[in-house]
Amino acid sequence: xxxxxxxxSLKNKRIWIVGHNGMVGSAxxxxxxxxxxxxxxxxRKDVDLRSQPDxxxxxxxxxxxxxxxxxxxxxxxxxxxxxxxxFLYDNIMISFNIINSAKLVDVEKLIYLGSSCIYPRKAKxxxxxxxxxxxxxESTNQWYSLAKISGIKLCQAFRxxxxxxxxxIMPTNLFGPMDNFDEKNxxxxxxxxxxxxxxxxxxxxxxxxxxxGNPLREFMYVDDLADACVFLAKNYDSIEPINVGSxxxxxxxxxxxxxxQIVGYKGKVIFDKSKPDGPKRKLLDSTKIKKLGWSxxxxxxxxxxxYYKWYLDNITLLxx
Ligand code: GDP
Numbered sequence: 001x002x003x004x005x006x007x008x009s010l011k012n013k014r015i016w017i018v019g020h021n022g023m024v025g026s027a028x029x030x031x032x033x034x035x036x037x038x039x040x041x042x043x044r045k046d047v048d049l050r051s052q053p054d055x056x057x058x059x060x061x062x063x064x065x066x067x068x069x070x071x072x073x074x075x076x077x078x079x080x081x082x083x084x085x086x087f088l089y090d091n092i093m094i095s096f097n098i099i100n101s102a103k104l105v106d107v108e109k110l111i112y113l114g115s116s117c118i119y120p121r122k123a124k125x126x127x128x129x130x131x132x133x134x135x136x137x138e139s140t141n142q143w144y145s146l147a148k149i150s151g152i153k154l155c156q157a158f159r160x161x162x163x164x165x166x167x168x169i170m171p172t173n174l175f176g177p178m179d180n181f182d183e184k185n186x187x188x189x190x191x192x193x194x195x196x197x198x199x200x201x202x203x204x205x206x207x208x209x210x211x212x213g214n215p216l217r218e219f220m221y222v223d224d225l226a227d228a229c230v231f232l233a234k235n236y237d238s239i240e241p242i243n244v245g246s247x248x249x250x251x252x253x254x255x256x257x258x259x260x261q262i263v264g265y266k267g268k269v270i271f272d273k274s275k276p277d278g279p280k281r282k283l284l285d286s287t288k289i290k291k292l293g294w295s296x297x298x299x300x301x302x303x304x305x306x307y308y309k310w311y312l313d314n315i316t317l318l319x320x
Pocket of ligand 1 (some may be wrong): 209210215276
């Protein structure tokens with residue numbers, strides 16, 4: 001099926017980027033700054049997104065017309081397994097408060113950010129949007145997945161019952177500026193970049209990579225996702241979620257060697273098989289967005305070089 005394009009203008013709109021300090025939100029902020037619109041942001045100290053009154057009061061005051069919902073408690077495989085309550089509760093509360101308040105203050109368009117981990121563990125790869133809820137979830141990130149699936153379903157429910165123009169976007173594994181570089185709780189790109197860099201500086205003879213190195217992952221530079229989010233805000237209006245992938249699939253082993261090369265680390269790489277692999281593969285089928293006329297611009301090497309440059313420029317601020 002060829003997706004129908006709509007033509008929604010963001011020009012002069014009041015646009016709230018929720019989660020503007022995070023990797024995805026800050027990329028959307030960079031992108032929107034180049035467009036003609038009124039950007040709204042809020043600080044954590046002023047609005048607790050888990051609090052319904054905080055969110056509703058803020059929205060009644062600011063009256064956003066468009067919302068990019070990029071705020072979430074996120075983390076890698078270790079964080080997902082160790083903080084199930086945070087991942088389930090915080091993420092459901094954030095999504096539900098904002099989506100519900102968006103209806104109450106008549107938001108014209110809401111763009112909800114999900115994740116590729118919403119798809120069932122054994123669904124056919126690459127994952128099509130239609131495989132949502134057709135099987136059991138991956139156990140290592142089930143709490144986060146469940147919260148994100150609930151957000152998608154709430155957008156769909158508001159669309160059915162109240163005709164709200166709320167859309168859901170499923171991005172693949174991301175990396176970019178403002179990533180969480182914590183070696184334990186971050187995702188694989190940030191954890192490895194940080195580990196290889198520190199090992200180079202301290203002349204450590206070997207670096208540890210978790211798991212067998214065999215799992216396959218698709219990676220995307222976050223500026224490509226921000227570009228896709230703005231594209232879809234303008235051109236997509238459907239109850240079905242839409243995948244945003246890069247098609248750049250690589251094994252964790254080859255990915256680790258690519259980061260090693262970009263960082264310029266000369267030591268050995270050791271795979272720690274006592275650490276979990278997570279899903280064997282997580283590739284998105286991005287046919288739908290391609291048919292609408294969007295494609296990513298960054299290849300893996302180009303994205304990783306920019307990523308490392310940002311890390312080096314900001315390393316003193318990160319203090320990790
Ligand atoms: P996932 O894509 O949801 O599984 O999230 P991650 O980014 O946490 O992990 C991706 C893959 O990278 C998994 O197979 C991990 O075992 C592997 N991996 C290798 N080294 C690391 C590391 O230092 N941190 C993380 N988070 N994952 C790692």
